[in-house]
Amino acid sequence: MTRRKIQIKKIESTTARQVTFSKRRRGLFKKALELSTLCDSELALIVFSSTGKLFDYASSSVLQVIERQNLQSNTLDKMDQPSLELQLENSTYTLLSNDIMEKTRELRQMKGEELQGLNIEELQKLEQLLQDGLRCVVNAKDKRFVEDISSLERKGAELMEDNQILKRQVENQSNNITHVIEQGQSSESLTNICSSADPPQGQDSDTSLKLGLPFPNWL
Amino acid sequence: MTRRKIQIKKIESTTARQVTFSKRRRGLFKKALELSTLCDSELALIVFSSTGKLFDYASSSVLQVIERQNLQSNTLDKMDQPSLELQLENSTYTLLSNDIMEKTRELRQMKGEELQGLNIEELQKLEQLLQDGLRCVVNAKDKRFVEDISSLERKGAELMEDNQILKRQVENQSNNITHVIEQGQSSESLTNICSSADPPQGQDSDTSLKLGLPFPNWL
DNA sequence: ACACCTATCTATAAACG
DNA sequence: TCGTTTATAGATAGGTG
Numbered sequence: 001m002t003r004r005k006i007q008i009k010k011i012e013s014t015t016a017r018q019v020t021f022s023k024r025r026r027g028l029f030k031k032a033l034e035l036s037t038l039c040d041s042e043l044a045l046i047v048f049s050s051t052g053k054l055f056d057y058a059s060s061s062v063l064q065v066i067e068r069q070n071l072q073s074n075t076l077d078k079m080d081q082p083s084l085e086l087q088l089e090n091s092t093y094t095l096l097s098n099d100i101m102e103k104t105r106e107l108r109q110m111k112g113e114e115l116q117g118l119n120i121e122e123l124q125k126l127e128q129l130l131q132d133g134l135r136c137v138v139n140a141k142d143k144r145f146v147e148d149i150s151s152l153e154r155k156g157a158e159l160m161e162d163n164q165i166l167k168r169q170v171e172n173q174s175n176n177i178t179h180v181i182e183q184g185q186s187s188e189s190l191t192n193i194c195s196s197a198d199p200p201q202g203q204d205s206d207t208s209l210k211l212g213l214p215f216p217n218w219l
Numbered sequence: 220m221t222r223r224k225i226q227i228k229k230i231e232s233t234t235a236r237q238v239t240f241s242k243r244r245r246g247l248f249k250k251a252l253e254l255s256t257l258c259d260s261e262l263a264l265i266v267f268s269s270t271g272k273l274f275d276y277a278s279s280s281v282l283q284v285i286e287r288q289n290l291q292s293n294t295l296d297k298m299d300q301p302s303l304e305l306q307l308e309n310s311t312y313t314l315l316s317n318d319i320m321e322k323t324r325e326l327r328q329m330k331g332e333e334l335q336g337l338n339i340e341e342l343q344k345l346e347q348l349l350q351d352g353l354r355c356v357v358n359a360k361d362k363r364f365v366e367d368i369s370s371l372e373r374k375g376a377e378l379m380e381d382n383q384i385l386k387r388q389v390e391n392q393s394n395n396i397t398h399v400i401e402q403g404q405s406s407e408s409l410t411n412i413c414s415s416a417d418p419p420q421g422q423d424s425d426t427s428l429k430l431g432l433p434f435p436n437w438l
Numbered sequence: 439a440c441a442c443c444t445a446t447c448t449a450t451a452a453a454c455g
Numbered sequence: 456t457c458g459t460t461t462a463t464a465g466a467t468a469g470g471t472g
Contacts, residue, residue, distance in 0.1 A: 001447045002468040008252075010259050018439085020468080021258035027466060028250050032264075033227075035247055039240040040229050040269050047254070048261040048318070103322040110329050111348065112355025120367065123360040129330065130353040136331025137349060141342040148339065221463045222452045237456090239451080246449055250466095
């Protein structure tokens with residue numbers, strides 16, 4: 001748009017992002033107002049800043065009232081029945097907004113941003129909170145590692161066991177077949193039957209490969 | 220905005236209004252997308268054309284849910300004014316509630332609670348986040364320590380300087396008094412005056428104690 | 439954080455197909 | 456009702472105070 005063209009992706013610098021947010025937000029709201037005016041269309045726009053602050057605009061009259069009520073707290077006692085309802089809703093709305101702002105600030109501070117307003121005591125408290133959280137997360141992670149590993153080992157053991165059983169079944173079958181063949185079949189038929197039902201031991205078949213692995217190969 | 224400047228008021232010609240609506244709507248949505256991308260902010264935009272058609276955009280999944288709600292109830296019945304307003308109000312409300320729930324969960328997880336639903340990858344991500352945050356906080360704390368210490372050292376130096384000046388003033392005064400006394404006072408008066416205005420050097424007065432400390436004792 | 443500046447980029451009014 | 460063009464108004468990135 002101006003001195004230089006910029007890429008449309010998240011602006012990394014916090015200050016630059018805030019400046020841009022402020023400018024573009026105003027631009028966007030102006031455009032929204034123009035569209036609703038020029039084309040007589042109803043329109044609502046709700047924007048949260050990265051700090052959790054809420055901005056909104058709505059062309060419809062009732063929402064404008066609500067919006068105004070939010071900006072400058074009360075002076076609407078003079079209105080009749082609907083105003084009471086609006087006030088109730090509005091207070092909930094304001095409470096929610098405040099809660100969001102508070103939680104957003106707390107989250108940002110836990111991520112190490114927006115720390116300039118804190119004194120040493122508050123910073124130490126935050127550090128302690130982070131260390132406690134980190135300890136819990138690392139514990140949970142390690143526990144999960146152990147669980148996943150033992151679960152995989154169990155599965156591996158089961159597979160190996162199955163493998164053994166299958167191997168024995170295959171050996172039994174091939175013995176039976178060999179026995180049957182030895183009792184009366186021709187040598188040409190022997191070759192055919194053996195290659196399809198009992199491949200040579202030195203060469204891994206697809207089946208024995210899958211069953212023989214201690215861990216599944218999709219890990 | 221171009222071949223000619225236009226007034227921002229309702230366009231009377233229906234066709235011109237529709238053309239402008241279509242162009243400006245697209246422009247507005249593009250700007251909204253850019254803002255949410257550049258500044259990483261959550262954002263919802265809902266536009267009704269004068270023919271009642273609904274267009275909307277929302278940057279986050281939470282908003283998309285609300286958007287869908289609006290879309291569905293819009294297609295169900297043609298909608299008259301009050302229902303539009305109600306929907307928009309509900310949207311804002313729902314949006315706020317969901318946002319709070321999400322942020323609350325994130326906070327609890329950063330504090331090491333409610334981790335049972337996370338897999339190893341998510342836990343590692345969380346651990347990284349906490350370590351980054353912790354690093355920033357520790358840096359900020361150390362910086363603040365250094366600042367506070369140098370500020371105190373500066374204050375201490377200033378106090379020592381003031382102390383020196385005051386000491387010189389006291390010495391000058393006592394010299395003058397001694398001089399005056401030597402010029403005509405009796406020896407009994409000399410003792411009285413000296414003990415009140417100029418105590419012996421080897422014994423710390425309250426004043427010199429306060430001024431002589433490198434750091435204030437309220438630390 | 440805010441207002442202002444200005445060079446540059448973008449959006450778009452009007453026109454045409 | 457569209458898309459395309461084009462000249463121009465508007466928006467804004469980066470800078471300064």
